[in-house]
Amino acid sequence: MNARVKAFAPHWGSRLAWVAALVYVVFAASTLQVSWERVQQGGPQAAKLLSRMWPPNMAPDKLDLISSGMLESLQIAVIASFVGVVLSLPLGLMAARNLAPSLLATAARVAIALCRSFHPVIVSILFVKAVGFGALAGVLALIVSSMGFVGKLFAEVLEELDEKQVEAVRATGAGFLAVLIMGVMPQVYARFIGLAAYQFDSNLRNSTMVGIVGGGGIGAALFTAYQRFDYDVVMTILVLTIALIMLSEALSMGLKRVFR
Amino acid sequence: MTALLSLRQLRKEYQPGVPVLHPLDLDFGVTGGGGLTAVIGPSGTGKSTLLRCINRLVDPTAGQILFEGQDLAALRGAPLRHMRCRIGMVFQEYNLVERLTVIENILCGKLGVLPVWRPLLRKFAPADLDRAFELLHAVGLPEDYASRRCDALSGGQRQRVGIARALMQQPRLILADEPTSSLDPKTSVEIMELLQSVSNREQVPVIVNIHNVELARRFSQRIIGLSQGRVIFDGPSEALTDELLNAIYGGKDWQG
Numbered sequence: 001m002n003a004r005v006k007a008f009a010p011h012w013g014s015r016l017a018w019v020a021a022l023v024y025v026v027f028a029a030s031t032l033q034v035s036w037e038r039v040q041q042g043g044p045q046a047a048k049l050l051s052r053m054w055p056p057n058m059a060p061d062k063l064d065l066i067s068s069g070m071l072e073s074l075q076i077a078v079i080a081s082f083v084g085v086v087l088s089l090p091l092g093l094m095a096a097r098n099l100a101p102s103l104l105a106t107a108a109r110v111a112i113a114l115c116r117s118f119h120p121v122i123v124s125i126l127f128v129k130a131v132g133f134g135a136l137a138g139v140l141a142l143i144v145s146s147m148g149f150v151g152k153l154f155a156e157v158l159e160e161l162d163e164k165q166v167e168a169v170r171a172t173g174a175g176f177l178a179v180l181i182m183g184v185m186p187q188v189y190a191r192f193i194g195l196a197a198y199q200f201d202s203n204l205r206n207s208t209m210v211g212i213v214g215g216g217g218i219g220a221a222l223f224t225a226y227q228r229f230d231y232d233v234v235m236t237i238l239v240l241t242i243a244l245i246m247l248s249e250a251l252s253m254g255l256k257r258v259f260r
Numbered sequence: 261m262t263a264l265l266s267l268r269q270l271r272k273e274y275q276p277g278v279p280v281l282h283p284l285d286l287d288f289g290v291t292g293g294g295g296l297t298a299v300i301g302p303s304g305t306g307k308s309t310l311l312r313c314i315n316r317l318v319d320p321t322a323g324q325i326l327f328e329g330q331d332l333a334a335l336r337g338a339p340l341r342h343m344r345c346r347i348g349m350v351f352q353e354y355n356l357v358e359r360l361t362v363i364e365n366i367l368c369g370k371l372g373v374l375p376v377w378r379p380l381l382r383k384f385a386p387a388d389l390d391r392a393f394e395l396l397h398a399v400g401l402p403e404d405y406a407s408r409r410c411d412a413l414s415g416g417q418r419q420r421v422g423i424a425r426a427l428m429q430q431p432r433l434i435l436a437d438e439p440t441s442s443l444d445p446k447t448s449v450e451i452m453e454l455l456q457s458v459s460n461r462e463q464v465p466v467i468v469n470i471h472n473v474e475l476a477r478r479f480s481q482r483i484i485g486l487s488q489g490r491v492i493f494d495g496p497s498e499a500l501t502d503e504l505l506n507a508i509y510g511g512k513d514w515q516g
Contacts, residue, residue: 162358164351164353164355165355165356165357165358167317167351167355168349168351168355168356168357168368168422168425169357169368169371170317170344171315171317171344171347171349172344172345172348172349172368172369172370172371172372172425172429173341173342173343173344173345173346173371173372173373173429174341174368174371174372175338175341175371175372175376177376178371178372178374178376178379179371181376181379181380182357182360182364182368182371182379183357183368186357186358186359186360187357187358187359189359190359
């Protein structure tokens with residue numbers, strides 16, 4: 001009885017990893033002065049801020065300013081998503097190791113990694129310096145991040161292709177492009193649309209951010225309102241932003257249903 | 261009379277020094293007409309490799325594949341694709357593009373000869389569409405199946421679409437790789453009957469890999485017995501004796 005092998009042998013490696021992670025979290029929190037007292041002090045402060053935010057400022061001139069900013073954000077998101085997603089289609093194809101020659105795939109993967117290495121806000125600082133203040137900088141920054149995200153995930157989708165279906169199309173004598181059109185795209189199209197819809201969602205959220213560094217959109221107005229302590233205006237912007245995001249969520253769900 | 265397809269000293273090694281196919285010499289379609297040739301043999305004996313070498317889905321290590329006077333083994337790029345067009349293929353697991361409709365899958369048979377914009381915009385020539393619908397009917401599927409997606413079909417129906425796709429190529433030769441192995445016995449017979457009838461009607465020889473010896477005997481004029489990458493038997497179905505089957509499959513317990 002006692003001689004039997006243990007059914008669940010202890011895995012010391014994973015235990016050690018968990019302990020190490022826990023120790024480091026505690027250590028990091030202590031060096032950064034993350035403490036419960038400060039969180040408690042923050043409570044009343046937050047309540048005061050919230051009370052100053054209410055009611056939202058609905059003055060017509062403010063609403064005008066906000067709605068033109070929101071519209072610009074929306075436009076930035078739409079343009080950046082469209083261009084970024086269209087560009088990530090060939091980029092993803094080039095990065096898929098089962099379709100592209102390995103040298104090209106490696107090059108495309110490096111390009112994708114570069115696109116992904118910085119947060120859109122940091123990229124838009126670069127573009128603001130390059131092309132000046134305004135929506136163009138925001139659009140370019142979000143195109144870069146869209147290509148990074150959609151390109152990478154699309155390449156991964158392509159690498160999970162069912163080779164049998166592709167083989168059969170190849171066996172008919174079809175050329176490379178025809179194989180892509182009839183053998184590859186039908187398999188991955190729905191998931192590509194899903195990625196694009198998700199990226200649009202994410203671009204919409206980021207397009208409200210790029211304005212903080214001068215990339216156009218509602219971000220500039222939001223930042224100004226914060227600095228002037230116009231918390232009621234901040235509230236209006238936040239509420240409208242949430243409404244916009246929810247709207248796009250519904251839109252992308254509809255899109256996925258259409259392209260299933 | 262020359263053969264439609266001649267394999268000369270065809271050899272395939274996936275790993276150097278481990279031949280899956282020993283140098284083979286085989287001729288197919290000597291009569292120029294239809295009819296089935298069955299390739300039988302144990303699993304892993306190179307039947308699939310043999311078939312895939314013919315249309316170069318697998319590259320042979322050495323040897324010639326003479327098809328209509330040209331050596332397929334020496335072709336690359338566009339000329340290879342051009343020759344592939346004339347060889348239809350039917351697969352064990354149907355290999356339809358699951359998310360395309362039945363008619364789109366059948367029209368895939370035309371891809372080798374169409375400019376790319378036609379499949380891209382789904383603008384197929386009326387004559388091709390007519391032919392696709394004809395084939396849908398010929399393989400025994402009702403017309404309203406045309407717009408169904410293939411992932412909604414049963415196995416037997418999928419294999420019918422697979423056969424229609426191969427016929428759409430207007431092939432001079434059809435390769436069928438275990439076309440019945442994923443099907444139930446009754447559907448298997450139906451699919452073999454279908455292959456036989458289209459072969460005779462369109463005057464296309466069919467080379468079929470098959471596990472089921474009974475089906476091979478019943479539907480083919482000629483049987484090739486393969487064992488460990490060598491041809492053990494090549495002759496008319498009637499000449500395949502139990503002794504020869506033992507030689508091909510080894511032992512005899514399995515015959516019951």
